[in-house]
Amino acid sequence: MTEMLTRAPGDGTIASSYSLAKPYGVATCHPHFGELLQGAFAVEKGGHHRTVRALVSVHMPHANGSQAHAILEPSRMGKFVPQVGRTGVQVKPNHFYKCELAARLALDAFGMRNMAAKLEVRTMVPEGAGMGSSTSGVVASIRAIARSVAAYRGSRVLLAPHLQAKLAVAAEHACDSLMFDCTSSTILFAHRMGKVVQVFNGPLPQMYILGFDTGAANSGIGTDRLPRARYSRDQIAAFGCALAVLERAISEQSVALAGRVATFSAIQSESALQNPLKKPKFDELLRIKEDIGSAGIVVAHSGTVAGLIFDPNLPDLRSRMDEAKAAIGRLGFDIRCTFSTPY
Amino acid sequence: MAHTLSDTVDAHAPLKIVSLRPENLAAIDFRVMKVFPAFNIIESGLRDGTIGPNTTIVETSSGTMALGLAIVCMQFSLKLHIFGDRAIEPPLKRTIEELGAEVHLVEATASDANVQHLRKKALLDFMERTGATWSRQYDNLGNHFSYARPAAEAMRRFGKIDVLVATVGSGGSSCGLAHYCRAFFPEMRLVGIDTFGSVLFGQPASRRDLRGLGNSILPGNLFHDAFDEIHWLGANEAYQAAHRLHRETSLKRGPTSGAAYLVAKWYAEQSPKSKVLAVFPDDSNRYEHNVYDPTWMRANGYQAALAAAEPVLVRHPLQADRGWCRFNWSRRSLTEVIDYQPSPN
Numbered sequence: 001m002t003e004m005l006t007r008a009p010g011d012g013t014i015a016s017s018y019s020l021a022k023p024y025g026v027a028t029c030h031p032h033f034g035e036l037l038q039g040a041f042a043v044e045k046g047g048h049h050r051t052v053r054a055l056v057s058v059h060m061p062h063a064n065g066s067q068a069h070a071i072l073e074p075s076r077m078g079k080f081v082p083q084v085g086r087t088g089v090q091v092k093p094n095h096f097y098k099c100e101l102a103a104r105l106a107l108d109a110f111g112m113r114n115m116a117a118k119l120e121v122r123t124m125v126p127e128g129a130g131m132g133s134s135t136s137g138v139v140a141s142i143r144a145i146a147r148s149v150a151a152y153r154g155s156r157v158l159l160a161p162h163l164q165a166k167l168a169v170a171a172e173h174a175c176d177s178l179m180f181d182c183t184s185s186t187i188l189f190a191h192r193m194g195k196v197v198q199v200f201n202g203p204l205p206q207m208y209i210l211g212f213d214t215g216a217a218n219s220g221i222g223t224d225r226l227p228r229a230r231y232s233r234d235q236i237a238a239f240g241c242a243l244a245v246l247e248r249a250i251s252e253q254s255v256a257l258a259g260r261v262a263t264f265s266a267i268q269s270e271s272a273l274q275n276p277l278k279k280p281k282f283d284e285l286l287r288i289k290e291d292i293g294s295a296g297i298v299v300a301h302s303g304t305v306a307g308l309i310f311d312p313n314l315p316d317l318r319s320r321m322d323e324a325k326a327a328i329g330r331l332g333f334d335i336r337c338t339f340s341t342p343y
Numbered sequence: 344m345a346h347t348l349s350d351t352v353d354a355h356a357p358l359k360i361v362s363l364r365p366e367n368l369a370a371i372d373f374r375v376m377k378v379f380p381a382f383n384i385i386e387s388g389l390r391d392g393t394i395g396p397n398t399t400i401v402e403t404s405s406g407t408m409a410l411g412l413a414i415v416c417m418q419f420s421l422k423l424h425i426f427g428d429r430a431i432e433p434p435l436k437r438t439i440e441e442l443g444a445e446v447h448l449v450e451a452t453a454s455d456a457n458v459q460h461l462r463k464k465a466l467l468d469f470m471e472r473t474g475a476t477w478s479r480q481y482d483n484l485g486n487h488f489s490y491a492r493p494a495a496e497a498m499r500r501f502g503k504i505d506v507l508v509a510t511v512g513s514g515g516s517s518c519g520l521a522h523y524c525r526a527f528f529p530e531m532r533l534v535g536i537d538t539f540g541s542v543l544f545g546q547p548a549s550r551r552d553l554r555g556l557g558n559s560i561l562p563g564n565l566f567h568d569a570f571d572e573i574h575w576l577g578a579n580e581a582y583q584a585a586h587r588l589h590r591e592t593s594l595k596r597g598p599t600s601g602a603a604y605l606v607a608k609w610y611a612e613q614s615p616k617s618k619v620l621a622v623f624p625d626d627s628n629r630y631e632h633n634v635y636d637p638t639w640m641r642a643n644g645y646q647a648a649l650a651a652a653e654p655v656l657v658r659h660p661l662q663a664d665r666g667w668c669r670f671n672w673s674r675r676s677l678t679e680v681i682d683y684q685p686s687p688n
Binding site: 044233234237238240241242243244245247248252254256257260261264 | 496502
């Protein structure tokens, strides 16, 4: 790895010449819309049970998330550490410190410990809604750095989703599973460890989701300061069952079953033993779901958005969704989007 | 250690979900169902310190919980004393003893109404003398938790479950399985099977010939308002059902499994669009020399021709008297059901 550094120019000739293109990379990452399932799962390891916090994200693969531009700056070689302000990464906007850290960690991972960079991140994702604003920015940053490194070296850089996850969790302590492809398989992701706990054999069934915000008035939730939910032994046992129902939902490609998992998880989020995250008017939402024939309710387990899940093959889908929009509007929630997931 | 134990639990109860006919019918084929609550109760006791390495465990049982506990206690090297009655016949007694447990039989006929009280009294006397720890299968909430994994397996294999049919003894498996299935399918119907003379669903205690389900005391693990419907079966109905299960599916199981098969199949045929799951708690080991022995069956007057083929709908638990009866429990409490006066005729 260090030979890359010694071969790097670093003598300022490139940096001093404005006419030469700098090693540059642009990359994006889509947002998500809450989690189909999030909780604590008993995982067997060597005959012992460990409880692992994990989630299944609801990706928004068609939506604009974050875009990052990265430029390596060989003229500013130095001794950098993954510590805000000492990363050698100039980030815009400058309060995007998680992206700054992620960029540093990515450079280190590619063996470019002394390389400085400029990073600019633009995000369309609202903060605190539970749509992955920080992870989409962090993942876009990591990807942009990888591309700039590739441009700098003039060779391909392989950026495995597992590496993105490891870097993202190192940068922000907990991250969503946006870096994994959602169109060919489904993963249960340990968001505080950055590890895949379980891979399901196939994508989630295709669902239409009517998304809305239950907390626009309170301007979102600071997900970093949110105390983590604690679940009872009974709830942890039930989360194990949720994985079985999810497996079945995926093998049958059943929106109905996936919806059951989502509603179950939303209810657990409401009723965690400690630090539940209650959505306003949740019971009314459950009633609307029943009345309208929606397959389930998906919520952000650390955010304010929620959505009604619909089977795209419902015969009178349009009118049902219109009815749902009106009912949600009457509760005083802003409709945010209608989207298809996982593809 | 823990690793070999979960292997052992799997070996005794591999958690097979068997598809049956009609195609909307399936069963969880447990074989030795009670290893699940036995494992859960002992393991959580060890974890929270109420059971230590030198604790002596005591329990009352007519058989299957005794076997489950004997398997688990042997694996954890814990001493076990079982207080049973003559339902624990010599072969089962020898099996339990070979696993290192001691079996104390109270002097009562297996079918006596007060057998549970006599077993419990013997157990309490022993506890007073020795300071042993009672695993309390009837009131231990760990009993419910044990059924999360079986419920998961059923949903993984069978998908959405519309009707769950389970025999009721401690309330552990019926209420436990229903609790975890209903976390996803709250509308799922729970059908409980009891026997005449059992106090579980509002009948006075009296002599019971059919064992392995029913009870002469009310367990704390039984949540009455979980049940949509209750069926009462007589011994002959359950014994004939075990034979029918064997003949129709090749699965040779005990009469509690037979009872579950009979009732579940009836539901599956009544409503072909509903997916019906039966719980088979036991295998046929204990029944080769009685239920599966034609001489014994004849000598005791159990004849296929005398068994009820259809349930009779009753309007109050006290009206259920023989054969095969069913009652719309409708997720009510026991007092709600008992206090409700059905209009005449």
